Amino acid sequence: MGKHDFLTPKAIGIRMKSKGLQKLRWFCQVCQKQCRDENGFKCHTTSEAHQRQMLIVANDPNKFMSGYSEMFEEAFLENLRRRHGTKRMRATHVYNEYIADKMHIHMNATQWETLGSFVQYLGRIGKCIVDETEKVIKDKKTREREETESDANCSGKRHAVGAIMEEDERHRNKKSRRLEEESKCLRKDNWVVTGIVVKVMNKKVGDGQYYKCKGAVKDVEDKFCASVELLDSGDVLRLDQDDLETVIPKPGRKVKIVNGLGRGCTAKLLNISVADFCARIRIDSGSHRGEILDRVEYEDICRLADEQS
Structure with missing residues (x-):
């Protein structure tokens, strides 16, 4: 079959999907930009616009993480209220509906590591009535094994803002080392020149x-x-x-x-x-x-x- 025409509903839908949900590791939460591959993400992180945004975030990273957490919570509860009202729903089902929006706030940009910790937070502050079903209750040994594996893989999941800041720091250090090496090569014993x-x-x-x-x-x-x-x-x-x-x-x-x-x-x-x-x-x-x-x-x-x- 041939390709769909540029302005047909099918072609428009394909383009919208291609610009939407893709790999999370190529998404820049700070700039709200989704890159399609690793090379595109690397080019974005070295761009002047991204560098300006990172300087702003570096001044107060906690403020930005709190802001993302607040927006995530509001959007999640709004989706729950509009679609399900007071009905009893599985958290994963509501979450999958929420992330269907390609412009959603990613959870790893917030203060919560997992969906479970977020749901427990909603229960503690009284915004939702939360109960554990047999499907999510695990025996003690399973929990201990998961905690051990989580401790062993302490590098695990990182916040999106923190990961971007670390990548930005590595880029600056690499650039600093390159400039330092170049400076050593250009340093000579003689310095006097005409016109000074x-x-x-x-x-x-x-x-x-x-x-x-x-x-x-x-x-x-x-x-x-x-x-x-x-x-x-x-x-x-x-x-x-x-x-x-x-x-x-x-x-x-x-x-x-x-x-x-x-x-x-x-x-x-x-x-x-x-x-x-x-x-x-x-x-x-x-x-x-x-x-x-x-x-x-x-x-x-x-x-x-x-x-x-």
Whole structure:
């Protein structure tokens, strides 16, 4: 048989089902997005929209879990009230009706591990009259065996929010390790380059008259020897990079990354931590454009000569 036409009821129904209930492990409760396979879920968890949502959740995870629990409870009881009223029903039957809605709140995003614990909760707070039937009453040995297996598999079922946060944490750690390795590869002994402003730190240069004077690097020879034109006097000095020090501008100014990750790129200085002698920057050029680096040492960045102080 041929395929159904695009706008036929059958084709529409198939598309709705394909976008609905699928594997739970590929569902992102935080973003309310169902992915169709593992690759799609991986792409979603690395997307900018998902990262923004995870930052919001990470600020107060208990608040989100409580919210999901409340929505799950309200929707479950609403389904029970509308379809069955005060009739005596099996919890599994009501639950299967509830999850038929593809936009339902998944139980593993709530505070309840199992349907049984949720039903017992409803009985304790008096919202439902709960009784155990012969079908669900198990003998003591069976219960003990299940509890032992549950303890042995302590990794078992995790909350959806917690699982997503763990995956997000692994992704950040992996990215951090990659950036750290790349930073080590780009770190060199020489850092002085043309187009930056440096400070003279050798008291013996000019008998001390140039000590702590700032100048622009005009030329570099043999990677370590720089020709520096002083900003105040206009004098040109030939100095080794050991006699110089990087100059850190005010936050909001452009800087040059002279060593480590992003070496050779320009960046924006976001803020400075005087106590830790480090800065926070955003790379504005190169392959890492847009990335924000925290705790960048003063020695790795320098003010640009064409930036006004």
